[in-house]
Amino acid sequence: MSTPLTPIPNISKPVYKRIVIVGGGFAGLKLAQKLSHTGYQVVLLDKNNYHMFQPLLYQVATAALPPDAVSFPLRRAFHKTPNVIFRMAVVQQIKKEENLLLTNLGTLSYDYLILSQGASTNYFGNANVHKFSAPMKSTSEALYIRNKIISNYERAVNIADPEERKPIMNVVIVGGGATGVELAGSIAELRNKVLPKDYPQLSFQNMRVILIEAGPCLLAGLKEKSRDKALEYLQKLGVEVMLHTMVTDYDGFTVQLKDKPSIKTVTLLWAAGIKANTLEGITEDQKAPNGRLLVNEFNQLKGSENIFVVGDQCVLIDEKYPKGHPQVAQVAIQQASNLANNLKYELKGKPWKPFKYRDLGSMATVGKSMAVVDLPFVSFRGFFAWFVWLFVHLMAILGVRNKLEILLTWAWKYLSFDPSLRLLIRPRYVKEFKRKWMTEEPDYEI
Amino acid sequence: MSTPLTPIPNISKPVYKRIVIVGGGFAGLKLAQKLSHTGYQVVLLDKNNYHMFQPLLYQVATAALPPDAVSFPLRRAFHKTPNVIFRMAVVQQIKKEENLLLTNLGTLSYDYLILSQGASTNYFGNANVHKFSAPMKSTSEALYIRNKIISNYERAVNIADPEERKPIMNVVIVGGGATGVELAGSIAELRNKVLPKDYPQLSFQNMRVILIEAGPCLLAGLKEKSRDKALEYLQKLGVEVMLHTMVTDYDGFTVQLKDKPSIKTVTLLWAAGIKANTLEGITEDQKAPNGRLLVNEFNQLKGSENIFVVGDQCVLIDEKYPKGHPQVAQVAIQQASNLANNLKYELKGKPWKPFKYRDLGSMATVGKSMAVVDLPFVSFRGFFAWFVWLFVHLMAILGVRNKLEILLTWAWKYLSFDPSLRLLIRPRYVKEFKRKWMTEEPDYEI
Numbered sequence A, B: 001m002s003t004p005l006t007p008i009p010n011i012s013k014p015v016y017k018r019i020v021i022v023g024g025g026f027a028g029l030k031l032a033q034k035l036s037h038t039g040y041q042v043v044l045l046d047k048n049n050y051h052m053f054q055p056l057l058y059q060v061a062t063a064a065l066p067p068d069a070v071s072f073p074l075r076r077a078f079h080k081t082p083n084v085i086f087r088m089a090v091v092q093q094i095k096k097e098e099n100l101l102l103t104n105l106g107t108l109s110y111d112y113l114i115l116s117q118g119a120s121t122n123y124f125g126n127a128n129v130h131k132f133s134a135p136m137k138s139t140s141e142a143l144y145i146r147n148k149i150i151s152n153y154e155r156a157v158n159i160a161d162p163e164e165r166k167p168i169m170n171v172v173i174v175g176g177g178a179t180g181v182e183l184a185g186s187i188a189e190l191r192n193k194v195l196p197k198d199y200p201q202l203s204f205q206n207m208r209v210i211l212i213e214a215g216p217c218l219l220a221g222l223k224e225k226s227r228d229k230a231l232e233y234l235q236k237l238g239v240e241v242m243l244h245t246m247v248t249d250y251d252g253f254t255v256q257l258k259d260k261p262s263i264k265t266v267t268l269l270w271a272a273g274i275k276a277n278t279l280e281g282i283t284e285d286q287k288a289p290n291g292r293l294l295v296n297e298f299n300q301l302k303g304s305e306n307i308f309v310v311g312d313q314c315v316l317i318d319e320k321y322p323k324g325h326p327q328v329a330q331v332a333i334q335q336a337s338n339l340a341n342n343l344k345y346e347l348k349g350k351p352w353k354p355f356k357y358r359d360l361g362s363m364a365t366v367g368k369s370m371a372v373v374d375l376p377f378v379s380f381r382g383f384f385a386w387f388v389w390l391f392v393h394l395m396a397i398l399g400v401r402n403k404l405e406i407l408l409t410w411a412w413k414y415l416s417f418d419p420s421l422r423l424l425i426r427p428r429y430v431k432e433f434k435r436k437w438m439t440e441e442p443d444y445e446i
Helices: A026-034 A054-061 A074-078 A127-132 A139-156 A162-169 A178-198 A224-236 A329-348 A383-396 A400-416 B026-034 B054-061 B074-078 B127-132 B139-156 B162-169 B178-198 B224-236 B329-348 B383-396 B400-416
Strands: A018-022 A041-046 A050-052 A071-073 A084-088 A091-095 A100-103 A106-109 A112-115 A119-121 A171-174 A209-212 A239-242 A247-250 A254-257 A260-264 A268-270 A274-276 A293-295 A307-309 A314-316 A362-367 A370-374 A379-381 B018-022 B041-046 B050-052 B071-073 B084-088 B091-095 B100-103 B106-109 B112-115 B119-121 B171-174 B209-212 B239-242 B247-250 B254-257 B260-264 B268-270 B274-276 B293-295 B307-309 B314-316 B362-367 B370-374 B379-381
Touching: A018 A026, A026 A041, A026 A074, A026 A329, A041 A074, A050 A074, A054 A139, A054 A178, A054 A383, A071 A074, A074 A084, A074 B178, A127 A247, A127 A268, A139 A162, A139 A178, A171 A178, A178 A209, A178 A224, A178 A239, A178 A362, A178 B074, A224 A239, A224 A362, A224 A370, A224 A379, A293 A307, A362 A383, A370 A383, A379 A383, A383 A400, A400 B400, B018 B026, B026 B041, B026 B074, B026 B329, B041 B074, B050 B074, B054 B139, B054 B178, B054 B383, B071 B074, B074 B084, B127 B247, B127 B268, B139 B162, B139 B178, B171 B178, B178 B209, B178 B224, B178 B239, B178 B362, B224 B239, B224 B362, B224 B370, B224 B379, B293 B307, B362 B383, B370 B383, B379 B383, B383 B400
Parallel strands: A018 A041, A018 A112, A041 A084, A112 A307, A171 A209, A171 A268, A209 A239, A293 A314, B018 B041, B018 B112, B041 B084, B112 B307, B171 B209, B171 B268, B209 B239, B293 B314
Antiparallel strands: A050 A071, A091 A100, A100 A106, A119 A274, A247 A254, A254 A260, A362 A370, A370 A379, B050 B071, B091 B100, B100 B106, B119 B274, B247 B254, B254 B260, B362 B370, B370 B379
């Protein structure tokens, strides 16, 4: 498409240069916010019209939070910042020589281009796993999991033979990172406390919740004591944790494991890894072997003057992090912040500062009153850690209404242990006319 | 399918007879609740796993409430009532002679069958309107409207020519009943207060909100003074109300009107009428000419001993209502209540009581601080009516959590006038694998 995308410059201040940001995740949003009320024209592009708070996405998948609680309309964040323009667009290609970006809406020229497109699910080349497992990187994928799990029990309740029910009731989660651990804990809690009330006819002792990890431990980024405690919490909830275990194949019914007996389940949740997103126009020499885009200490893309990459999508190698920084929200936010400052220094003719990561710590929650928190100088576990986890996540999420909604929902869940979100809301397909939510969906993949 | 559906009788009391209720709307839910803890086995069937509070559905369509706020999991309502069994099932046919119901899950025998399947959108035989307009009778249809409206403005913002933008920005609503009036008021408020902040590049003076009604007045069931006031409120919000106006055709772009100039819009919301649902096995002589199923004063289906129909699906003709009762929630609830009482009298050998409708009044809201309320002996309008409307709806909705969530959302909207729900959350279609939310959807229409 060659029609130019015209971000109507409805701006009072004089515009020096145009910065185009691709992706409204933690990094992209932070950049656009810090660059508002500056002399730049900032164009933020995202394929969705909302920012999504990924750390709580597993609660959407397990019917504990509604999708709107973890999503925030991007346009709403820029009501009072006329130099920031948002467009819902799918980015297709960079033409580096012409400083031009091709999107499904038209072409857009840039002075500075910042890529913050994050990462997607990595199936490590296993086509069957890709086909039959359920990933959890987007709101619609989380809702798919919610609907899938609820459908399973609606199905199981009509099956007379308990043996035949088991594969429909079992849930297998692959990946022992924070997402896998939090999903497993949350699903075990559903099994222990909620589902037996909804389905008194089913015996939930027959439902297995299995967490599979290829490596030797869960939560590899955390301290050993925290890792052990997380494992203990999961086992307390009745999660079967299988370490040193590799998934080799899955056909929608049976999970094949390397050197171990297979497991029967219709529900395989895949949280085993991510791979950096990329874009046509990025050359192979600009990528690390694992696919992350190579940047220098200013987050400048290798071999490019005016293209930057931040967050999960890039890899910045320094002395302290010879393999690059961990792909977590904190790194994305700090890189975005540093880059925004540098772009502001540029306007004042001041020198740029290199990126330095300040590790603020990590945390994960396993279930009610059970969490592990590693801060730089202190580390703790249990009820207080859980409370800190709740507080930190509540403060981090955007928007007062979202905070209030989540606080209310959590308080309700804590008091009643009965989340009210076990709803199977699906688009209906009218055969005759094929009317559906997807009708006007741009033609791209997840 | 001939496998029997076996509602495992996990019941302590002796079971005398089985009552099957089809549909978990206002009537079906009321019946199941009133028949819990009785000697009957009650099987409640619905195609969804939730009860939906239809009076607030227009707020889902206009991004003012999230879908989970107006939906309540049906299983949750029957945690402590072992004689009530819920199944998510699509009912296909009645075999009256054998007292058998055919469903997508198998066959089910009944002693008493109660139909409370409600009504669906009536396009009055206009295939084009059916094809291109958006109805609003289910949660997924309301979400379709929300997504459609938001997509329109994301589209419009990329169109340079204001003339070309107009059909994308206009919204036409057909039907001057409560649904049409509430939708029109709500969309006009979005246009006046919310959308201009999200899309500063668009001039919303160019967006028309048009409400079309074939008859001579809006809200035909209300008193004249209330009807006039509602019209005045809508006009104050900038809704163009067209009375005595018939839609004759629609091709997705142009609404054709009888004897009037056509209107260009890509968004036609259809709230012009409903038709009673029916079921294979119901004979033509059991239906009124308008399709509603004929029942006597005990809601007994014409020509059937043990089949009952309640709510929107039936028509009960008595002296005071020679054309039948209005198809509103109050009638459904009162009929359900009367029938449940009669079925309880049956157990005690007491005589049945005929249904008598107590009109508790009607109300409708047009926008912030603007509503009309007609009670049997008093009628009022304005801020107090709006407050009464809020209170009545808040009290009527099922579940403390839903009440709290709605209260919070309304309070937030009132204070900020900025609903946070302008989210385009749509299932993504992975071309390669065709994975989507619909995968396991039973094969039926809306």
